[in-house]
Amino acid sequence: MTNLHDVGGMRKLNNDNYNTWSTCMMSYMQGQDLWEIFNGSEKEQPEVEYANGMLRKWKIKAGKAMYALKTAVEEDMLEHIRDVKTPNEAWETFTKLFSKKNDTKLQLLESELLSMKEGNMTIKQYFHKVKLLCREFSELDPIAPIGDTRMKRIIIHGLKP
Structure with missing residues (x-):
């Protein structure tokens, strides 16, 4: 996997750059074929292991997505998603955190x-x-x-x- 911070010089998420960061992250995740795990048809973990290894493949993809996401945020932002279970849950956490009317x-x-x-x-x-x-x-x-x-x-x- 490419070093995320070399991709377009993307800065880590902090309190001031959510809109730019989320746009860049979305493009990066699409380019790595990981966006579906955040916000598409693969955002939910399959319930059972199928013969074709669907659950295992999902877990590998989700692990890559979570790693990319967690390394693309400042430490204080990491606290918001430290205990989430899925990439979709992490993405939604940031969306709610930064999109609410303040x-x-x-x-x-x-x-x-x-x-x-x-x-x-x-x-x-x-x-x-x-x-x-x-x-x-x-x-x-x-x-x-x-x-x-x-x-x-x-x-x-x-x-x-």
């Missing part, structure tokens, strides 16, 4: 967005940062997402004169 996080994101300035960033870096913050805000609060018009106003407001 009013404090929303307030911090909104404050960061409204105080966002181009500063020393290039235009491209600045646009990317604003779009990333808007997307994160919208994922945390799908009822009140930041629309294109508001995003454009935020971008224009933070540009250098």
Whole structure:
């Protein structure tokens, strides 16, 4: 198996990079033929050993998936999935942990967005940062997402004169 952290320079999961991390992990798992064990037809352990070794194959695949997942998270994140039994359970744990609406996080994101300035960033870096913050805000609060018009106003407001 390829060293996971060499794949696209992916950083380990921490409190600040879930959206980027999950997108990269999903692609990595698909490329390693492990995604089905996280979120597809193979996410449940077969109940009985079939003649063709289905249970054994599932356990090997699940072991590879769990190893890849556990080595792709910071130590403090590992505590959340230390005792889970299946890769799907681990994935769902992170999804719930980072996708729930958190009013404090929303307030911090909104404050960061409204105080966002181009500063020393290039235009491209600045646009990317604003779009990333808007997307994160919208994922945390799908009822009140930041629309294109508001995003454009935020971008224009933070540009250098």
